[in-house]
Amino acid sequence: SINASKDSKKPRDKLLGGLLTADFDEDSCLSRYQSSLYRKPLSYYTSQYLNSKLRSYEMLHKRCGPGTNAYKKATKKLDHDESYASKSVGECKYIVWIASYGLGNRILTLASVFLYALLIERVVLVDQRKDISDLFCEPFPDxxxxxxIRVFSRRAGYFQHVMDQIITCTQREKLLPEVASQEESQVITTNTSKSPKLKAVLVTSLYPEYSINLKTMYWERPTSTGDIVEVYQPSGERVQQTDKKLHDQKALAEMYLLSLTDNIVTSARSTFGYVAHSLGGLKPWFLYLPVRGKASDPPCVKAISMEPCFLTPPTHGCEAKKGINSAKIVPFVRHCEDLRHDGLKLF
Ligand code: GDP
Structure with a gap:
């Protein structure tokens, strides 16, 4: 019929009506998108309810899954007490799947445990000691x-102490993996049983050296976890050229791109950074301003809210002279974390 021939020309919906998210890197797992092309087109779609449960599961997995503090705590406890699988770390509750029997049993139990986890809002931890990661793709946009990186000093540019501060902060906060030692590198290169995860890092700065150095660091050695870190910087304008169209367009594009990331580290006191994290609804880690050429210890602090900081708030009315601290009397307002005892922000 005419309708049928029209249908066969219609491009197939790669995301299967919302069952898959568009957030994956397609090349990381071709079968995810292509396996459905080998079948007849689906005559029914998954329910919106299931799709929304899948998206909220992905968010929960991001907050509680591998690489997070909650996961670290949970696995530490699990080492000592296997019954811990039914307990929780804060909002993070887990369910552990352990491989047993043949592949049929494994696929059915994995599917069942996933559906169960979806319904009871637990995070699935999959036992990867066997060959499971060689058979199935990583299911999360991981x-x-x-x-x-904004440098405010009079002689702005690349500074080794700022670079060191970025590395200390991102590794201490488990935002990026550490680089393996020479001996560890050998083990990681020969151990192929675990499929590596990919972490994409977007660096924005007027200076290209920060991303070049970060890229080189992860290029020269594998990471201690075996995961892969890719680093990108869209522009390196070197000098601020406000009101120049192309320059401002790049700045706007970069604030927007930063707002799309999962986690964000920004330089203290930069409104460029404030726009990026507020737009993305993200609570950033602020890199403290270096003092006299030295990065502070700790190198960064996690924000209490996604709100931008009001850098120059008015003093508290006529009582200003008495040293009244607005942050202590105005409700829902605090000093900004990145300025330590200055500025005001909503929390
Ligand atoms: P602030 O000075 O950090 O509070 O932020 P503003 O946005 O008001 O001024 C900084 C300006 O410098 C930006 O608007 C850009 O023109 C430029 N700039 C600073 N950092 C970057 C960056 O990482 N990328 C780009 N493209 N421009 C930047």
Whole structure:
């Protein structure tokens, strides 16, 4: 019929009506998108309810899954007490799947445990000691990190102490993996049983050296986790050229790109960074301003809210002279974390 021939020309919906998210890197798992092309087109779609449960599961997995503090705590406890699988770390509750029997049993139990986890809002931890990661693709869009580096000193540019501060902060906060030692590199290169995860890092700065050095660091050695870190910087304008169209367009594009990342590290006191994290609804890690050529310890602090900081708030009315601290009397307002005892922000 005419309708049938029209239908056969219609491009197939790669995302299967919302069952898959568009957030994956397609090349990371071709079968995810292509396996459905070998079948007849689906005559029915998944329910919107299931799709929304899948998206909220992905968010939960991001907050509680591998690479997060909650996961670290949970696995530490699991080492000592196997019954811990039914307990929780804060909002993070887990269910552990352990491989047993043949492949049929494994596929059915994995599907069942996933549906169960979806319904009871638990995170599935999959036992990867066997060959499971060689058979199936990583199911999560797994992660992006945004790093915005603004240098405010009079002689701005590349500074080794700022670079060191970025590395200390991102590794201490488990936002990026550490680089393996020479001996560890050998083990990681020969151990192929675990499929590596990909972490994409978006660096924005007027200076290209920060991303070049980060890229070189992860290029020369594998990471201690075996995961892969890719680093991108869209522009390196070197000098601020406000009101120049192309320059401002790049700045706007970069604030927007930063806002799309999963986690964000920004330089203290930069409104460029404030726009990026607020737009993305993200609570950033702020890199403290270096003092006299030295990065502070700790190198960064996690924000209490996604709100931007009001850098120059008015003093508290006529009582200003008495040293009244607005942050202590105005409700829902605090000093900004990145300025330590200055500025005001909503929390
Ligand atoms: P602030 O000075 O950091 O508070 O932020 P503003 O946005 O008001 O001024 C900084 C300006 O410098 C930006 O608007 C850009 O023109 C430029 N700039 C600073 N950092 C970057 C960056 O990472 N990327 C780009 N493209 N421009 C930047």
């Amino acid at each position: 992660e992006t990190l945004g790093i915005q």
